[in-house]
Amino acid sequence: MFQNLKVRLGLIVGLTILSVFILWRKAEKNNGQPITLGLDLQGGAHYAMEVDDSRSVMTAKDRADAIDRALKVVDMRVNGLGVSEPVVQKAGNDRIIVELAGLNQASQTRAKEVLQKSAFLEFQIVHPLEDLQPQLGRIEQAIVAAFPNEAKPAAGAPAVNAPGGLLQTKGNQQNGAQADTLAASKPFQSKIAGQGASGQLLIDTAQVKAMQRYLALPQVRSLLPRGTELLWGIPETEEQKGYASLWFVDGNAMMTGANLQNAQAQTDQFGRPIVAFELSRRAGRRFEKVTGDNINKQMAIVLDERVYTAPVIRGAIGNRGQIELGKATMEDASALALVLRAGALPAPLHIVEERSVGPSLGEDSIKNGQIAAFVGIGLVILMMIGIYHFSGALAVAALAVYVVLSLAMLSALDAVLTFPGIAGLILSVGMAVDANILIFERIREELDHGRGVRAAVNEGFHHALRAIVDSNVTTLITCAILFYTGTGPIRGFAVTLAVGVIASFFTAVFTTRTFMDLYLERRSSVQNLSI
Amino acid sequence: MRFFKNADYPFLQWRKRAYLVTALLMVVGIGAMLYHGLRGEGWLNYGVDFTGGTIVQVSFTRPVSADEIRGATRQAGYTDWEITRFGTGNDYVVRTPKFGQESGADAQSRVQQALQTRFKPSVEGRPGGDFRIARTEAVGPKAGNELQQRALLAILLSFAATLLYLWFRFEWRFGLAAVIATVHDILVTLGFLALTRMEISLATVAAVLTIVGYSLHDTIIVFDRVREDLRKPRHGRTFVEILNKAINETLPRTTLTVATVLVTLVALLVFGGPVIRGFADVLVLGISIGTFSSIFVASPVLYEIERKFPRAEKREQAVRSRNAPRPNRPGNGSSRTRRETPV
Numbered sequence: 001m002f003q004n005l006k007v008r009l010g011l012i013v014g015l016t017i018l019s020v021f022i023l024w025r026k027a028e029k030n031n032g033q034p035i036t037l038g039l040d041l042q043g044g045a046h047y048a049m050e051v052d053d054s055r056s057v058m059t060a061k062d063r064a065d066a067i068d069r070a071l072k073v074v075d076m077r078v079n080g081l082g083v084s085e086p087v088v089q090k091a092g093n094d095r096i097i098v099e100l101a102g103l104n105q106a107s108q109t110r111a112k113e114v115l116q117k118s119a120f121l122e123f124q125i126v127h128p129l130e131d132l133q134p135q136l137g138r139i140e141q142a143i144v145a146a147f148p149n150e151a152k153p154a155a156g157a158p159a160v161n162a163p164g165g166l167l168q169t170k171g172n173q174q175n176g177a178q179a180d181t182l183a184a185s186k187p188f189q190s191k192i193a194g195q196g197a198s199g200q201l202l203i204d205t206a207q208v209k210a211m212q213r214y215l216a217l218p219q220v221r222s223l224l225p226r227g228t229e230l231l232w233g234i235p236e237t238e239e240q241k242g243y244a245s246l247w248f249v250d251g252n253a254m255m256t257g258a259n260l261q262n263a264q265a266q267t268d269q270f271g272r273p274i275v276a277f278e279l280s281r282r283a284g285r286r287f288e289k290v291t292g293d294n295i296n297k298q299m300a301i302v303l304d305e306r307v308y309t310a311p312v313i314r315g316a317i318g319n320r321g322q323i324e325l326g327k328a329t330m331e332d333a334s335a336l337a338l339v340l341r342a343g344a345l346p347a348p349l350h351i352v353e354e355r356s357v358g359p360s361l362g363e364d365s366i367k368n369g370q371i372a373a374f375v376g377i378g379l380v381i382l383m384m385i386g387i388y389h390f391s392g393a394l395a396v397a398a399l400a401v402y403v404v405l406s407l408a409m410l411s412a413l414d415a416v417l418t419f420p421g422i423a424g425l426i427l428s429v430g431m432a433v434d435a436n437i438l439i440f441e442r443i444r445e446e447l448d449h450g451r452g453v454r455a456a457v458n459e460g461f462h463h464a465l466r467a468i469v470d471s472n473v474t475t476l477i478t479c480a481i482l483f484y485t486g487t488g489p490i491r492g493f494a495v496t497l498a499v500g501v502i503a504s505f506f507t508a509v510f511t512t513r514t515f516m517d518l519y520l521e522r523r524s525s526v527q528n529l530s531i
Numbered sequence: 532m533r534f535f536k537n538a539d540y541p542f543l544q545w546r547k548r549a550y551l552v553t554a555l556l557m558v559v560g561i562g563a564m565l566y567h568g569l570r571g572e573g574w575l576n577y578g579v580d581f582t583g584g585t586i587v588q589v590s591f592t593r594p595v596s597a598d599e600i601r602g603a604t605r606q607a608g609y610t611d612w613e614i615t616r617f618g619t620g621n622d623y624v625v626r627t628p629k630f631g632q633e634s635g636a637d638a639q640s641r642v643q644q645a646l647q648t649r650f651k652p653s654v655e656g657r658p659g660g661d662f663r664i665a666r667t668e669a670v671g672p673k674a675g676n677e678l679q680q681r682a683l684l685a686i687l688l689s690f691a692a693t694l695l696y697l698w699f700r701f702e703w704r705f706g707l708a709a710v711i712a713t714v715h716d717i718l719v720t721l722g723f724l725a726l727t728r729m730e731i732s733l734a735t736v737a738a739v740l741t742i743v744g745y746s747l748h749d750t751i752i753v754f755d756r757v758r759e760d761l762r763k764p765r766h767g768r769t770f771v772e773i774l775n776k777a778i779n780e781t782l783p784r785t786t787l788t789v790a791t792v793l794v795t796l797v798a799l800l801v802f803g804g805p806v807i808r809g810f811a812d813v814l815v816l817g818i819s820i821g822t823f824s825s826i827f828v829a830s831p832v833l834y835e836i837e838r839k840f841p842r843a844e845k846r847e848q849a850v851r852s853r854n855a856p857r858p859n860r861p862g863n864g865s866s867r868t869r870r871e872t873p874v
Contacts, residue, residue, distance in 0.1 A: 040806075050673075108639070109637075109639070109640060112637060352670075352671035352673055352674040353670050353671060354585075354637070354667060354668070354670075355667065355668050356639070356667045356668075358664060358665045358666060360663070360665065361590070361665040361666055365806055365807075368802055368804035368806075368807070369803065372799045372802040372803040373798075375798040375801075375802055376795035376798030379794045380794060380795060384791075387533075387787065420734055420807075420810065423799060423803070423807055423810060426795050426798070426799055427741065427795060427796070427814070429795060430788075430792035430795040431745075431748075431792065433791050434748075434784075434788040434791070434792075437784050437787045437788050437791070438784050441783050444533070445780065448537075466759075467755035467756075470697075471747070473696060474693050474744065474747045474748060475744040475745075475747075475748055477692045477696060481688045481689045481692065482685060482740050484685075484688075485684050486681070486685065486733075486736075486737070490733050490734075490736065490737045494737075497741070
C-alpha cells in the first residue's frame with residue numbers, strides 16, 4: 001500500500017491542506033475561532049437538573065416521563081433567555097444538562113431562577129384586538145414619556161415598512177411617508193407589522209427587543225384594559241417567518257395545568273391529528289361552564305407565560321376534550337400534547353450540579369494554556385533536534401503536520417476545547433514524539449548491528465510499529481472509558497487525547513517515514529544517517 | 532546525542548531492592564490513608580466534586596488577606612466557611628460545606644452577600660469595586676456520590692479492557708503483569724495524594740487515568756521486546772536474561788520519552804496557572820512512578836508469574852531435560868536441541 005512516494009507525499013500534503021481548510025471554514029463561521037471553546041474557557045454556566053421527587057413517590061417510568069416533559073419546559077425557557085447557542089440535553093434517564101455560554105453573574109442568577117421554576121400551564125381566552133384600541137393613545141404617551149430619546153431617532157430609521165400598521169380592521173392605514181412621523185409619535189404601533197391569521201399581533205423580529213422593553217413598563221401594563229395582558233408566542237410555533245406573535249389575552253386563566261390529568265396525540269375518525277386531553281372531574285364541571293360561555297372564541301394554551309397555540313372553542317367541553325389541529329402533522333400533535341403534559345408536571349426541577357466560570361478567568365486560562373503550549377512544544381522541538389539532529393528535524397516537521405491534523409480533527413468533530421482538553425493536547429504532543437523516539441532508537445540499534453542505512457530504516461519502522469500499535473490502542477481504550485464514564489471537562493480531555501493519539505499515529509509512522517524515504521531516495525548511496 | 536547505548540544493567544537481579552522501594556512507598560501511602568481515615572478526615576481529601584458542597588472562587592482587585600475575608604463571612608454569620616488562597620494572585624476560594632441549593636438562595640449569591648459586608652462588588656463593564664466572582668462549582672450530595680462511583684467504574688473498566696486486550700495481543704501473563712504494575716502506580720499515586728492531602732477533583736481522576744494509560748504504554752513497549760525475543764531461538768538464554776535485555780534495549784526510549792513528557796508537563800506546571808496546577812502535579816508524579824514501575828515492577832512481576840505458572844513449552848523442556856542426560860555446561864551444546872522446539 002502507498003509504495004509510491006509521490007502518492008504518499010501527495011496524501012500528506014492533501015490532508016494538511018484539507019485540515020487547514022476545515023479550520024479556516026470553521027473559524028469563518030465561528031467568529032474567528034477554529035475550535036469551539038468550552039464553558040471553562042469562554043465563561044459560562046453548566047447546570048445539571050433533576051426532577052424533585054422528594055414529595056411524591058415516583059416509579060422509574062414516571063420519572064422518565066417527567067424528565068421528557070421537563071425537557072420541553074426547560075428548552076422553551078432557555079430559548080427565552082436569549083443566550084447564544086444554549087445546550088439543553090438529557091443525560092442518562094433522569095437528568096437534564098443545561099449549558100449557557102458567556103453569561104455574567106447577574107444573568108446567571110436569573111437563569112437559575114428561571115430554570116428551577118415549576119412549569120405553569122394556563123388556558124386563557126383570547127380577546128379581540130378591538131378592545132385594545134381605546135387605550136392605544138395613552139399607551140403611546142406612556143412609552144414616549146418613558147423613552148423620550150427612543151421616539152426621536154426612530155423617526156430617521158425606516159422602522160415600519162410593512163403597510164397596514166396596527167389593526168387593519170379599524171382602517172388605521174399608514175403609508176410609507178407617514179411612517180416616520182408614526183414612529184416618532186406612536187412607538188408602540190410603529191413596531192407592529194400587522195395582524196396574524198389567528199388574531200394575534202405580528203412584530204418584526206428586529207423590533208421584538210424594543211417591544212419587550214415597552215411591555216416591561218408597569219405604566220404600560222396598567223393601561224391595558226382591566227384583566228387583560230399581552231403575551232408572546234413561542235418562536236417554534238410561529239406561522240410567519242421573521243415575525244413574532246403577541247397575543248392579547250384575558251389575564252384570568254379559565255383553567256390551569258394542575259387540573260389536567262392526561263393529554264395524548266391521536267387521530268380522529270377522518271385520520272386527522274388531534275390532541276385529546278382529560279381533566280379531573282371537578283375541574284371538568286367548571287371547564288364546561290367557562291367553555292360554554294365562550295363558544296367561538298379562541299382559547300390560548302399558555303405555558304410559562306408564552307402562548308403555544310390558540311384553538312377556537314367549538315362547544316362546551318367537559319372533563320374530556322380534544323383539540324383539532326387542521327393541517328398539522330402528527331408530530332405537531334405530539335408536540336402540543338407534550339406541552340400540555342409538561343404544564344401538568346407535578347414536581348419542580350432542582351439543580352444538582354452547577355459549574356460556572358466568569359469570562360475573565362476563562363481568558364486567563366486560555367492565555368496560560370497558550371504560553372504553556374508554546375513553551376512545552378518548543379522544548380520538545382529543541383530536544384528532538386538536539387538528540388536526533390537531522391532525523392529529529394524530520395520528526396519535528398511531522399509534528400507540525402500533527403498539530404494541524406489534530407486541531408482539524410477536533411474542529412471537524414465539533415469537539416469542545418476545555419482547559420483539561422488543552423492539557424490533553426499538550427500531553428499528546430509529548431506522547432506523539434514517543435513514537436518517533438521509539439522508531440529512531442530502533443534504527444540506531446539496527447545501525448549498530450551493522451546494517452546499511454536503508455535496511456536499518458526499514459527494520460526500524462517495521463519492528464517499532466507493533467509496539468506503537470499496542471500502546472496506542474491501550475491509550476485509546478482508556479480514552480473511550482474516560483469518555484463513557486466522564487462528564488464535561490473530563491470528556492473534553494478524553495476526546496483531545498484520543499484525537500492526539502490517532503493523529504500522532506499517522507504522523508509518526510506514515511509522515512516521518514515518507515519524509516525519511518524521500519530524503520534517502522534523493523541520494524543514491526547513503527553511507528550514514530544523521531540520527 | 533545518545534544515552535544508555537548498549538546498556539546492560541542487571542535490572543531483574545535488583546528486583547529485591549525494587550520490591551523494598553515499592554513496599555516502602557506503599558507502606559507510607561497506605562499508612563497515610565489509614566491515619567487520616569481513622570481520624571475521620573477521609574482516606575483522601577475529596578473535593579466538592581465527590582463530597583458535594585460548593586467552592587466559589589473570588590478575584591479581588593487589590594491585595595486582601597484571608598483574615599479580612601474571614602472577618603466578612605463571620606460577620607455575615609457563616610462560621611463554617613473555609614477560605615484559602617488560590618494561586619499566587621489575589622484570588623481566594625471560599626468553600627461552603629453544604630450544597631445549599633435546597634434552601635433557595637444559592638452559594639454564589641450567599642458568598643456575594645457575605646463579602647458585601649466589607650467589600651464592594653465589581654459591576655460588569657464598570658471599573659472599580661473590590662471583588663468579582665470568578666468561578667462557582669456546586670455539586671449536590673447525590674451527584675457527588677455518583678461521580679465517585681463513576682470514577683471507580685472508569686478505573687476498573689480500563690483495567691478489565693486492558694487485561695483483555697493484552698491477553699489477546701500477548702498472553703495472559705503479560706496482561707496480568709501489566710495490570711499489577713498499573714495498580715501499583717495508582718496505589719502509590721493515591722498514597723501520595725493521601726500524604727499531601729491534595730484535593731481530589733474530577734481533574735485528578737482524569738490525571739490518574741492518564742497515568743494508567745501512560746504506565747501501560749511504557750510497560751507494553753518493554754513487553755513487546757520480550758515477546759519479540761521469545762519468538763526467536765533462545766540460544767540457551769534464560770527468561771531473566773531476555774527480560775533484562777528487553778529493559779536495557781528500551782532504556783534509551785524510556786528515558787527520552789519520559790523526559791519529553793515531563794518537559795511538557797513542567798511547562799504546564801509553570802505557565803499553566805493555578806487552575807491546572809493540581810492536575811499537572813499529579814501527572815508529574817504519576818508519570819515518574821509509571822516509568823519506575825515499567826522497569827522495576829512490571830518485568831519482575833512477569834518473571835514471578837512465569838516462575839509460578841511456567842508456559843507449556845517450558846514444562847516440556849523441563850521434562851525433556853530431566854529425561855535427557857544433563858549437559859556438562861549450559862551453552863552451545865544444549866542450544867542445538869532447544870533450537871528445534873518452536874518458542
